[in-house]
Amino acid sequence: xxxxxxxxxxxxxxxxxxxxxxxxxxxxxxxxxxxxxxxxxxxxxxxxxxxxxxxxxxxxxxxxxxxxxxxxxxxxxxxxxxxxxxxxxxxxxxxxxxxxxxxxxxxxxxxxxxxxxxxxxxxxxxxxxxxxxxxxxxxxxxxxxxxxxxxxxxxxxxxxxxxxxxxxxxxxxxxxxxxxxxxxxxxxxxxxxxxxx
Ligand SMILES: Cc1cc2nc3c(=O)[nH]c(=O)nc-3n(C[C@H](O)[C@H](O)[C@H](O)COP(=O)(O)O)c2cc1C
Numbered sequence: 771x772x773x774x775x776x777x778x779x780x781x782x783x784x785x786x787x788x789x790x791x792x793x794x795x796x797x798x799x800x801x802x803x804x805x806x807x808x809x810x811x812x813x814x815x816x817x818x819x820x821x822x823x824x825x826x827x828x829x830x831x832x833x834x835x836x837x838x839x840x841x842x843x844x845x846x847x848x849x850x851x852x853x854x855x856x857x858x859x860x861x862x863x864x865x866x867x868x869x870x871x872x873x874x875x876x877x878x879x880x881x882x883x884x885x886x887x888x889x890x891x892x893x894x895x896x897x898x899x900x901x902x903x904x905x906x907x908x909x910x911x912x913x914x915x916x917x918x919x920x921x922x923x924x925x926x927x928x929x930x931x932x933x934x935x936x937x938x939x940x941x942x943x944x945x946x947x948x949x950x951x952x953x954x955x956x957x958x959x960x961x962x963x964x965x966x967x
Contacts (some may be wrong), residue, residue: 773919790913791847792950797882798852798943806907815895818870821863822899822934825856835928841919851942856925859896861888862934896938904941913946
């Protein structure tokens with residue numbers, strides 16, 4: 771079977787990539803964050819809406835704003851990570867449709883949708899974009915530590931008050947220290963998770 775990417779790349783992106791919770795001291799540069807976004811942004815979303823928004827928490831001051839909203843078990847791994855990204859989504863994503871869609875009616879037709887429809891569309895594609903971002907981060911040499919153990923209400927109040935932006939999940943970014951890895955847990959076999967119909 772021919773492969774679009776080589777076996778080493780598959781290891782880096784999937785088979786050997788792990789969830790990290792301990793970090794080596796090497797910094798994460800703004801250029802690395804930009805390089806990851808520059809890849810992730812090409813992933814497909816509903817009607818090319820690209821509702822995800824990425825907030826990179828790097829400074830000590832910004833980390834301190836995030837800290838009170840983290841579940842206890844996530845505090846240390848986050849405070850010691852070189853960077854943490856809040857993967858968020860914008861319920862007002864349609865305002866950017868003139869740039870994103872060749873259809874001149876795209877903005878207005880999305881803007882007429884119900885709150886529930888906007889939430890579903892933004893959350894679905896925003897989550898996909900979060901996943902694309904993690905794969906892209908690995909592709910540029912970063913390790914990831916995704917987390918949903920935090921108060922979305924707290925983070926939204928602290929960072930997104932009076933906006934249409936909502937937090938989805940967090941992801942620590944850096945160069946992982948393998949001494950902090952947990953044993954690799956199993957994954958479902960094809961027959962457990964899939965059906966060809
Ligand atoms: C959406 C999401 C939320 C997660 N939340 C947490 C969390 O709050 N705290 C934590 O330590 N790990 C969290 N994890 C990490 C998972 O437990 C981990 O990715 C999974 O067990 C697979 O580990 P592996 O990548 O090392 O195989 C989360 C992962 C994802 C994708």
